[in-house]
Amino acid sequence: MHRLLDTWDSLPWPGLTYDQLAQRSPVGRATLARATSGRALPSRSAVAAFLDAVKAPPSKRAATLQLWEHASADLRKTEEESTDYLVKALHDLHERAGRPSMREIANRAGQSVSHQTIHRVMSGEVVPSAGTLDAVVTALTNHLSPGRTQQVAHTLPTTCPNDVSPHRR
Structure with a gap:
């Protein structure tokens, strides 16, 4: 999951507040804040909404969702x-x-x-x-x-x- 958090930091969102991100997203501010907190693995839809909100490039989006899949499988195990x-x-x-x-x-x-x-x-x-x-x-x-x-x-x-x-x- 730490690799997923590292991905958040490399996305073009610094300077944007969670409120601003929520305006660009179908999920709310609290969901976005939880998704980036590192306390729990966010849902795939929350990750996708975050990626949409920060306008992540397709290659970064694919890599981040792949990291989410690996983190999710590890958590299930x-x-x-x-x-x-x-x-x-x-x-x-x-x-x-x-x-x-x-x-x-x-x-x-x-x-x-x-x-x-x-x-x-x-x-x-x-x-x-x-x-x-x-x-x-x-x-x-x-x-x-x-x-x-x-x-x-x-x-x-x-x-x-x-x-x-x-x-x-």
Whole structure:
């Protein structure tokens, strides 16, 4: 993604405000500002709108969109690796909790999460919200004695191999 940001700097837009760019673009000022911030990968349409707004030459446009494609593929791979890691950690915890059914986990969570949602999380179909993840982990560890919960917690990995914000797969 850093190469994509370097491309922004080489485009003919210095001196233009985001408001001026937005007047030339189908997207708003905030979208353009987010697209160039480097905090997250912008959508392809935001990149294209930015390139249109700065009147990027065709060769620069093609190169920038190609960089976006590479950054997007890298991000998808990283998200998949992180999701796989989370699913493995949840399966380890599920095993240590005695392999309760999804319905049993939902019951232990006080029905705050449906058994269908728990199944989708455990299968890696969706990445859980923080609340859902907390409910599942709590449900899988609450029935354990305090000593056993502490023992299980110490054997689980504490860090994710990639620092990403997961999204639905």
